[in-house]
Amino acid sequence: xxxxxxxxxxxxxxxxxxxxxxxxxxxxxxxxxxxxxxxxxxxxxxxxxxxxxxxxxxxxxxxxxxxxxxxxxxxxxxxxxxxxxxxxxxxxxxxxxxxxxxxxxxxxxxxxxxxxxxxxxxxxxxxxxxxxxxxxxxxxxxxxxxxxxxxxxxxxxxxxxxxxxxxxxxxxxxxxxxxxxxxxxxxxxxxxxxxxxxxxxxxxxxxxxxxxxxxxxxxxxxxxxxxxxxxxxxxxxxxxxxxxxxxxxxxxxxxxxxxxxxxxxxxxxxxxxxxxxxxxxxxxxxxxxxxxxxxxxxxxxxxxxxxxxxxxxxxxxxxxxxxxxxxxxxxxxxxxxxxxxxxxxxxxxxxxxxxxxxxxxxxxxxxxxxxxxxxxxxxxxxxxxxxxxxxxxxxxxxxxxxxxxxxxxxxxxxxxxxxxxxxxxxxxxxxxxxxxxxxxxxxxxxxxxxxxxxxxxxxxxxxxxxxxxxxxxxxxxxxxxxxxxxxxxxxxxxxxxxxxxxxxxxxxxxxxxxxxxxxxxxxxxxxxxxxxxxxxxxxxxxxxxxxxxxxxxxxxxxxxxxxxxxxxxxxxxxxxxxxxxxxxxxxxxxxxxxxxxxxxxxxxxxxxxxxxxxxxxxxxxxxxxxxxxxxxxxxxxxxxxxxxxxxxxxxxxxxxxxxxxxxxxxxxxxxxxxxxxxxxxxxxxxxxxxxxxxxxxxxxxxxxxxxxxxxxxxxxxxxxxxxxxxxxxxxxxxxxxxxxxxx
Amino acid sequence: xxxxxxxxxxxxxxxxxxxxxxxxxxxxxxxxxxxxxxxxxxxxxxxxxxxxxxxxxxxxxxxxxxxxxxxxxxxxxxxxxxxxxxxxxxxxxxxxxxxxxxxxxxxxxxxxxxxxxxxxxxxxxxxxxxxxxxxxxxxxxxxxxxxxxxxxxxxxxxxxxxxxxx
Ligand code: FES
Ligand code: FES
Numbered sequence: 001x002x003x004x005x006x007x008x009x010x011x012x013x014x015x016x017x018x019x020x021x022x023x024x025x026x027x028x029x030x031x032x033x034x035x036x037x038x039x040x041x042x043x044x045x046x047x048x049x050x051x052x053x054x055x056x057x058x059x060x061x062x063x064x065x066x067x068x069x070x071x072x073x074x075x076x077x078x079x080x081x082x083x084x085x086x087x088x089x090x091x092x093x094x095x096x097x098x099x100x101x102x103x104x105x106x107x108x109x110x111x112x113x114x115x116x117x118x119x120x121x122x123x124x125x126x127x128x129x130x131x132x133x134x135x136x137x138x139x140x141x142x143x144x145x146x147x148x149x150x151x152x153x154x155x156x157x158x159x160x161x162x163x164x165x166x167x168x169x170x171x172x173x174x175x176x177x178x179x180x181x182x183x184x185x186x187x188x189x190x191x192x193x194x195x196x197x198x199x200x201x202x203x204x205x206x207x208x209x210x211x212x213x214x215x216x217x218x219x220x221x222x223x224x225x226x227x228x229x230x231x232x233x234x235x236x237x238x239x240x241x242x243x244x245x246x247x248x249x250x251x252x253x254x255x256x257x258x259x260x261x262x263x264x265x266x267x268x269x270x271x272x273x274x275x276x277x278x279x280x281x282x283x284x285x286x287x288x289x290x291x292x293x294x295x296x297x298x299x300x301x302x303x304x305x306x307x308x309x310x311x312x313x314x315x316x317x318x319x320x321x322x323x324x325x326x327x328x329x330x331x332x333x334x335x336x337x338x339x340x341x342x343x344x345x346x347x348x349x350x351x352x353x354x355x356x357x358x359x360x361x362x363x364x365x366x367x368x369x370x371x372x373x374x375x376x377x378x379x380x381x382x383x384x385x386x387x388x389x390x391x392x393x394x395x396x397x398x399x400x401x402x403x404x405x406x407x408x409x410x411x412x413x414x415x416x417x418x419x420x421x422x423x424x425x426x427x428x429x430x431x432x433x434x435x436x437x438x439x440x441x442x443x444x445x446x447x448x449x450x451x452x453x454x455x456x457x458x459x460x461x462x463x464x465x466x467x468x469x470x471x472x473x474x475x476x477x478x479x480x481x482x483x484x485x486x487x488x489x490x491x492x493x494x495x496x497x498x499x500x501x502x503x504x505x506x507x508x509x510x511x512x513x514x515x516x517x518x519x520x521x522x523x524x525x526x527x528x529x530x531x532x533x534x535x536x537x538x539x540x541x542x543x544x545x546x547x548x549x550x551x552x553x554x555x556x557x558x559x560x561x562x563x564x565x566x567x568x569x570x571x572x573x574x575x576x577x578x579x580x581x582x583x584x585x586x587x588x589x590x591x592x593x594x595x596x597x598x599x600x601x602x603x604x605x606x607x608x609x610x611x612x613x614x615x616x617x618x619x620x621x622x623x624x625x626x627x628x629x630x631x632x633x634x635x636x637x638x639x640x641x642x643x644x645x646x647x648x649x650x651x652x653x654x655x656x657x658x659x660x661x662x663x664x665x666x667x668x669x670x671x672x673x674x675x676x677x678x679x680x681x682x683x684x685x686x687x688x689x690x691x692x693x694x695x696x697x698x699x700x701x702x703x704x705x706x707x708x709x710x711x712x713x714x715x716x717x718x719x720x721x722x723x724x725x726x727x728x729x730x731x732x733x734x735x736x737x738x739x740x741x742x743x
Numbered sequence: 744x745x746x747x748x749x750x751x752x753x754x755x756x757x758x759x760x761x762x763x764x765x766x767x768x769x770x771x772x773x774x775x776x777x778x779x780x781x782x783x784x785x786x787x788x789x790x791x792x793x794x795x796x797x798x799x800x801x802x803x804x805x806x807x808x809x810x811x812x813x814x815x816x817x818x819x820x821x822x823x824x825x826x827x828x829x830x831x832x833x834x835x836x837x838x839x840x841x842x843x844x845x846x847x848x849x850x851x852x853x854x855x856x857x858x859x860x861x862x863x864x865x866x867x868x869x870x871x872x873x874x875x876x877x878x879x880x881x882x883x884x885x886x887x888x889x890x891x892x893x894x895x896x897x898x899x900x901x902x903x904x905x906x907x908x909x
Contacts, residue, residue, distance in 0.1 A: 018837035021845030022829065024780020024820040028846060031779035118774060119765045191784040191792055191846045191880050240782065240846030241880050273785045470844030470881050638840045638886065645882045670789035670878060679871040681884040 008483040009699070012633045015475045016489065017238075017468070026238045030195035030270050032208045037197070038067065040256060040269040041121035043111040043128050044278060045103045048137035048663035049344045052101040052110060056129035060113060063127060065120025070112045070259050072098045078262075079254045080224050084315055084347070085247075086155075090213075090220025090582060092248035092281045093347035094314050098255055103132065104313060105346040106664040107278025109252065112259060114267060137344035137663035140285060140310055148308065151338040154316040161326040161392045161590075164333030166291075169302035173293025177369045181290065181729045183358040183713075184655040185310075185665075186283040187276075188351050189673060192240020194250065194276050198257040199266040204231045205257055210239040212247040212467050213506035214499040219582030224254035225261075229582075236497040242469040244350035245280050247508040252279055277668040281349025282656065284310040284317075288362035292369075293333075298376045298384045300331040305363060308339045312347040316340060319350075321359025323590045324440055324598075328363065330387035344663050350508060352646060353706040356441055357713060361651075361731065364437035364714030368721065378436055378718070379406045379415065379602075395596045399693040401626035402438060405602040408689050409436070409624035413604040422725035423743065430608040430617075431743060433723025439623070439711030442589025443597040443702040445568035446505035447575035448519040452481060452527050455559040456552050459491045462523075466496040466504035466516045471705055472635025473512050479631060480517045480699070484524030486548055502563065505584035510703025513631055518697050519566035527562035534560070568697055595695070599702040601625035603644065603711040607719040614738040616720070618648055621684045621712070626691035628702035633688065636704055640686045643708015649676050650709065651716035655732050749813045753778070754822025762809040768802075769793045771809035772819065780820035780849045784878065791877030794850040794857075795819050801857035801876075820849035823856065831894040831901075832856055839890035843881035851877050855891045863899060867892065 020026040045052075057069050081096035083089025097109035110130055115121030138145045151158040170176060190210075197208040205227070211217050214234040222229035239246065252269065260267040271279060286309050293302030305325050311317045322336035351357075371378040386403050389396050410416070418434045419425050425432040450464035462481045468474045474494045482489040495501060505515050531551050565576050570587030578585050588597040606620035621644045630636045653674035657667045667673050693700050713731060721727045724741045746761035753776070762771050767786075772778040772795070784790035786805045793804040796818035823830045832855050835841070842848040851874060858865060858873040865873060870891050879887065 014837050014840070015842075017845075018842065019829065019833075021842050021848050022820075022833040022836050022852060023824055024778075024849045026845055027779065028782070030783070031773075033774070033777070117763065117766070118770055119763055123765070189880060190844070191782070191790055191878060192844070193783060239844060241844045243880070270783065273787065273789075472843075634840045638843055638881075638883070641885065642843060642882050645884055649882075669787060670785045671787065675878060675880065676882070676884065677871075677875040677878060678884045678888055679868075679875045681882075684885045 008479045008489055009631055010629065011479065013475065013479065013489060015472050015635060016478050017474045028192050028238045028240045029197060029208050029210045030268065032197055034199055034266040037266040037268050038114050038116065038263065039118040039121045040259065040267050041113050041125040042109050042271050042275055043113065043125045043130065044107040044275055045110050047103055047132045047134045048106040050103050050133050050135040052103065052130060053133045054131040055111065059127040059129065060124040063120055063124040065116040066113060066124035067116060068114035068263055069128065071110065072101055075255060075258055076100060079258050080226065082220055082224050082249065084317065086317065090216045090249045092250055092349040093312065095312065095347065096251045105278065105344060107275065109255065109279060112255060114259065114263065118270065139658045139660045139663035140343055141287060141308065141341055143343065146341050146343045148339050148341045151318050151320060151340055154340055158320065160337045161322055162335055163392050166302045166304045166333040166335035169333035170291050170293040170304065173301050174296050175294045175370065175373050177292040177366050177373060179290055179366055179369060179729060181288040181362040181365060183286045183361055183731045185285045185658060186351060186650065186654045187656050187673060188243040188245035189670065189675065190241025190243060190245060193271055193273065194252065194280050195270045196253050196256045197266065197268045198260040200261055207234045207253060207257065209234065209236060209253060210242065210246050211236040212242050212469055212508060214465050214467065214497060215503040216506055216582040217249050217253065218499040220249040221254055221257060225257060234499040236467060239467060239469045243352045244354065244508060247350050247506050250280050273670060274668040277656065277665050278346055281347065283351035283354065284348035286358040290362050290366040292366050294370055294374065296374065298374045298381050300329055300385050302333045303331045304335040306337045307359065308341055310343055310345060310348065311340050312345050313342050315347040317347050317349065319355035321355030324356050325359045325363040326392055327390040327590055327596065328438060328440060329385035331391055334391060353441060353710045356710040357650065360439065360710050361713040364711060365717050365729065368714065368718040369727065379410055382406060382438060390590065390596045395594065398595055398597050398695045399691055400598065400600055401689055401691045402600040404689050405600055405624040405626050408687050409602040409604050409622055412685060412687055413622050422722055427608065429611050431611055431723040433607040433609065433719035435715045435719030435722055436602060436604045437711035437714035437718060439601040439603050439707055440598050441510060441703065441707040441710060443514065443599055443696060444509045444511050444586040444588035445514045445697055446511050446584045446586045447565065447567050447571050447579045448504045448515045449502035449565045449579065450519045450523045451502050451561060451563045452523040453559050453561040454485065454527055454555065456555040456557065458487060458548065458552055459493065460485055460487060461493045461495060462520055463495045463501045464504045464516055464520065465499055465501040466512055467507035468496060469507050471512065471639055472632060473516065475635055476513050476631040477516055477520055480520050481524050484521050485528065503579045505579065505586065509586050510705040511586055514697055514701040514703055515568065517631060517701060518699050519564055521699060522566055523562050523564035526564050527560065530560060530562055597696055599627035599704060599707050601707055601711065603715045605712065605715040605719045607716065607723055609723045609738065611743040614735040614741060616652055616735060619682050621648060623708060624687040624689050625704065625707055626689040627704040627707060628691055628693045628696060629700040630688055631701060637686045639705045640708040641684045643706065644684055644712055645676060645681055646709035647712020648716060650731065651713045652732055747810045749810060751812045751815055751817055753817045754819060764810055766809045767805050768807040768809050768812055769804040772804060778819055778821055782846050782849060791854060792847050792850040794853040794877065796853060796857055799860065801854055820853055823852060831897045832891065835890040835894040839886050839893065841883045841887040841890040843883060847877060847879045851879065851887055859895055859898065864895060
């Protein structure tokens, strides 16, 4: 498959949807408006556990403009609860509000008030009187009534990676690190709220909602509403941030659809920011116990990673990042175990790098502690334990350029000038800390389908139900089509985010570029083949480089079309059937039988901590990444920069705080849920380390959207240690953790 | 319910609308006037996605009532480009990849324009703090600053050339 001379793949081009986004013309979920639409406002529970005793609608009904109030009395029996994605369903929770008077978590939807205007619905909601029968609720790990079970008992498919005898090796090791870490609850908080607009016409439902999984939503809603999936269309042309929060269907969508059905008018829901904290998913808090045993010269002889994750009462949601942490370094004896703790919470869900972020924070902090204990430079320690073969099953990495990333990053950062002694580097009143950490993210690719149509005027339309969550999917898909068809990028129209298009997988696990670009390339190649076979130019053996001009004139008025499906390495034909039922068969990471697929990087952080106030400032963030072929360096760089800043944010700012007594969140707004602004972030640099991986997929693409924010957490904590000599093992790290620092 | 009659100027054009007393300017723009470029990210003044200008002053439209803008001049993202010709800030945002999902972008652009209108040659720190009322979760920090710097430079050199010609 030769490339055309144009070489659009790999070119540094601006995003093709940019003009629409800078002018306000790009339309997101709630920007759509329908004639006769009504507005919904949610009422959410003020208790975390118990039941609704009584709902008095009198005052709410009196509000002018209120036209409906929907509670479990109206919705129960009409909307079915769904199954978790991990259990073969489409939802992020099996808790379906309004199916009974039971309350299973804080902020559960208890009623929906419909008004002629947003304001009347809101006023009605404020006046709705809900009385509860309250029961004690457990918030998290330390509550007496939580229930903790081993992940291997909770899930038949869960595996705790192990090899050798980690405990004996640890006891016999010359150097031992035995430490515990924790990470807090975090919320995605995309800037676009969790809005939904539903409209029925002739028994068919159209949903405008930002989604990372339009085909999954279509099938999930069909199950919940008891209708034919072919009667549902989900539209999501622009998505105002997602980060995992829009990958699985949330219960609100079926509720709004059902209300629109009962009401016979379109319903638009715009929930508030604080409601977003409880009607969608979140990153659950985790705890870790890491034990490392090493020889005096830094060789790992034992690695043990035990972890606990919070989940809801009914669901066995888990992320199990030991899949990654047991495979990052060479080590003959490895033990791991994951447990989950059921509390009275909503079910957690995928949030950018769900398993890797909390688990690598623990391991990469522990590696830094080992570096200190051995007196070996942290980068050298990683070099000593580097491997091209994962230690659990002995499978080869398709490619792994971790140390090349460290070398490139260290050079750009000036790491050789680092004085390893904590507190030794200063700039006036500021203590300077330099930290680094490895980052890794699995490359998973899923079956996908796409259609391409070429018109006689030389324009082409690419159709696939993929999603652009800000990553640049529109642009990279366009680039691949332009190159494979031999057309300028400006001639390509990309249509995505619509469940009426050929199915593409969920935009999760950083798989979109690899999954979708490969199938689009295939469809384009097939189109060229059809084209040249039909035309008189058919005798040529290699048609890939032939210009289209000669054959365009022969095309019918509505052009010609080609369709393709792609089955990546490790998937079977069954994957296409699943794809056409809204399921994504992601294959890769550590789940393959014959090999292991990850992208790697090295992340460097420079912190300044004020000697008196302990204010923490990040002055430099540098990441060097090797992630196969880069389709568009500009959008890829954006993703990785965003990731680095996410990591910084997670390490220093973000935490959803929960009141232990009531099991309710209390900083559920953007004033108190801290995320950085421009003034908190200074220099951010992304370095691409060239990497060619021909095995991983035809185009050699690895995912990178979630690679950036993983290692940054430990790199920040390691920099805090370097600046102060204080090892903070619980995220986020705030100045109050450093008050005891003497300087 | 008796509506309130409001006469205002939006992006230079006179606009009249009727709204309720409890409607925010943001909801009026989005729900009544079809100007959906201003986004709602919080409704409480924390994110800046709803940024507009009122008489040239940067304002969170979620914190202002529609009824309050009677007799005032509103500027929204829809008025930033001159027809098909993008404003230098808009061009530089695209060029510098200062946007990803784009939901915060209209707010950032309106805030950046208000900043440059008042301070045509801001320092990097002034830009960082000037835009500290806008959240980008994706996050385009740093690139946004570079885009604003580049736009300011271009606008200033264009101004200097104009002055020379005149
Ligand atoms: S919506 Fe106005 S500041 Fe967030
Ligand atoms: S581009 Fe998505 S929030 Fe800024």
